Amino acid sequence: MxxxxxxxxxxxxxxxxxxxxxxxxxxxxxxxxxxxxxxxxxxxxxxxxxxxxxxxxxxxxxxxxxxxxxxxxxxxxEGVEFGWGYLIAAGAFVLLPTALIGIVAYNFPPKPETPLSWVPYVWTALTFLSHLAIIIWLFIEVYQIPIRAYWRAIQQRFLNR
CATH class of the missing domain: 2.20.25 (N-terminal domain of TfIIb)
Structure with missing residues (x-):
């Protein structure tokens, strides 16, 4: 064999x-x-x-x-080493403000009959999404991920089929 x-x-x-x-x-x-x-x-x-x-x-x-x-x-x-500290800081940056707003919205809920009773829940979701978007943007900037090149490659692949 x-x-x-x-x-x-x-x-x-x-x-x-x-x-x-x-x-x-x-x-x-x-x-x-x-x-x-x-x-x-x-x-x-x-x-x-x-x-x-x-x-x-x-x-x-x-x-x-x-x-x-x-x-x-x-x-x-070159010359930079990312460790667990950066991951913990990024997680805290996303989760702590979201948790703070979510706890306040949970402990002090608006009355259901008020016209804008949905605002605290949407605000909590927007806090999470905006802080997560900041971390993703920083990751893309640090590692210079070529989003335009990826998009162009996807377009070429679909056009060539």
């Missing part, structure tokens, strides 16, 4: 790799430069072949991806 071996590929300048930013295009070597570029989102990456990584210098601090032989690992911000 032949052994089935999974072959990993080493990262080098001659290869063509999936783009870690848009995940639609392919990155390849740019002639006469020590850089690679995506054919879809037009991002340019500097290359470190020894460490098997690429860096996106177009933002500060730059994002770094490591090649594991099959695909790119998740993006890391």
């Amino acid at each position: 032949p052994s089935s071996k999974i072959l990993t590929t080493s990262f080098n300048y001659q290869g063509v790799y999936p783009c870690p930013v848009c995940r639609v295009g392919k990155i390849s070597h740019m002639p006469l430069m020590e850089a690679m570029a995506c054919d879809f989102c037009q991002q340019i990456f500097t290359v470190n072949v020894e460490q098997q990584q690429i860096k996106m210098p177009s933002r500060q601090p730059p994002l770094i991806w490591h090649w594991n032989g099959f695909n790119w690992t998740e993006a890391q911000i």
Whole structure:
């Protein structure tokens, strides 16, 4: 019985790799430069072949991806390490104001016959949604998620069918 071996590929300048930013295009070597570029989102990456990584210098601090032989690992911000403290702070930012408004609306409910008795409940939901939207927006800004490139790829995929 032949052994089935999974072959990993080493990262080098001659290869063509999936783009870690848009995940639609392919990155390849740019002639006469020590850089690679995506054919879809037009991002340019500097290359470190020894460490098997690429860096996106177009933002500060730059994002770094490591090649594991099959695909790119998740993006890391150079010099910044996010831990549990950030997740707890984000959860508290979303849940504490929502809980505060919800508890007040629950303990001091308006009389049902008043015309705007629904406002405290809608206000609680809007508090949750607005604080969650702020956290999502910060995540998109920090990791430079290319929403327009994703939208363009979805449109092209539906138009080509």
